[in-house]
Amino acid sequence: MSNCNSDCGSCSQSCASRREPMAKDPLNELSSVKKVIAVMSGKGGVGKSLVTSMLAVLSQREGHKTAVMDSDITGPSIPQAFGVHEKLTGNELGFFPAQSAKGTDIVSLNLLLPNETDPVIWRGSLLSGTVKQFWSEAIWKDEDIMFIDMPPGTGDVPLTVFQSLPIDGIVIVTSPQELVSMIVEKSVKMANMMHIPVLAVVENMSYFECPDCGKRHYIYGESRLEEIAAAHNIDCAVRIPIDRKFAAACDSGLIELVNDDSLLPVVHKIFA
Numbered sequence: 001m002s003n004c005n006s007d008c009g010s011c012s013q014s015c016a017s018r019r020e021p022m023a024k025d026p027l028n029e030l031s032s033v034k035k036v037i038a039v040m041s042g043k044g045g046v047g048k049s050l051v052t053s054m055l056a057v058l059s060q061r062e063g064h065k066t067a068v069m070d071s072d073i074t075g076p077s078i079p080q081a082f083g084v085h086e087k088l089t090g091n092e093l094g095f096f097p098a099q100s101a102k103g104t105d106i107v108s109l110n111l112l113l114p115n116e117t118d119p120v121i122w123r124g125s126l127l128s129g130t131v132k133q134f135w136s137e138a139i140w141k142d143e144d145i146m147f148i149d150m151p152p153g154t155g156d157v158p159l160t161v162f163q164s165l166p167i168d169g170i171v172i173v174t175s176p177q178e179l180v181s182m183i184v185e186k187s188v189k190m191a192n193m194m195h196i197p198v199l200a201v202v203e204n205m206s207y208f209e210c211p212d213c214g215k216r217h218y219i220y221g222e223s224r225l226e227e228i229a230a231a232h233n234i235d236c237a238v239r240i241p242i243d244r245k246f247a248a249a250c251d252s253g254l255i256e257l258v259n260d261d262s263l264l265p266v267v268h269k270i271f272a
């Protein structure tokens with residue numbers, strides 16, 4: 001038990017806590033989702049929601065029918081970034097995702113709360129159950145791809161997502177600090193334990209480019225992104241600069257109007 005990695009499917013030992021591999025939760029019978037990508041990080045505050053939103057925007061622009069599931073139940077921010085505020089509706093067959101101005105389907109707990117600023121003070125089992133309901137009870141119509149905005153860390157909700165949903169790949173989000181290599185390694189190890197490929201690593205807030213002279217300033221230290229990606233056999237590594245347009249777009253609900261192709265290599269990797 002001291003060496004247990006929680007992956008009972010690859011274990012030859014017999015122990016009291018041994019479990020059979022969990023079956024994936026079914027979609028609503030009216031739903032269709034072709035590809036599911038989780039966006040995660042080993043810590044908070046690195047910009048997972050920004051990266052998720054930008055990936056969804058670029059995917060939609062590339063002609064793919066796109067959805068976003070906001071699984072960060074206690075800190076949902078996807079609706080704000082897309083300017084979506086109407087409450088979710090449904091019937092006896094399931095509930096319907098909200099839709100952004102450009103056609104991205106979105107499900108988030110903030111679209112179910114009476115007030116968007118109400119705190120969600122729930123235990124882990126309830127958080128995990130809600131994410132499973134987002135997958136199984138929503139009517140996701142003809143989605144080419146779904147991006148899942150994950151909560152930080154490797155706790156209950158990420159474990160539920162990886163065990164219960166058919167994840168095709170993971171995009172890891174980091175920031176350019178010395179502890180990043182440890183954060184990436186935690187995420188990669190969890191992905192390996194769940195037998196899910198890591199498709200790309202994105203370094204957010206990588207540098208600031210002076211608008212006057214064009215020089216790049218590495219405010220949080222020189223980037224080691226390629227070194228870290230190579231250490232984990234990740235062949236798609238992308239940087240996002242510090243740019244006020246990203247924060248302004250998310251704050252005003254206009255992320256779909258941002259003209260930035262930084263993450264296009266990640267989208268191409270996902271659909272390769």
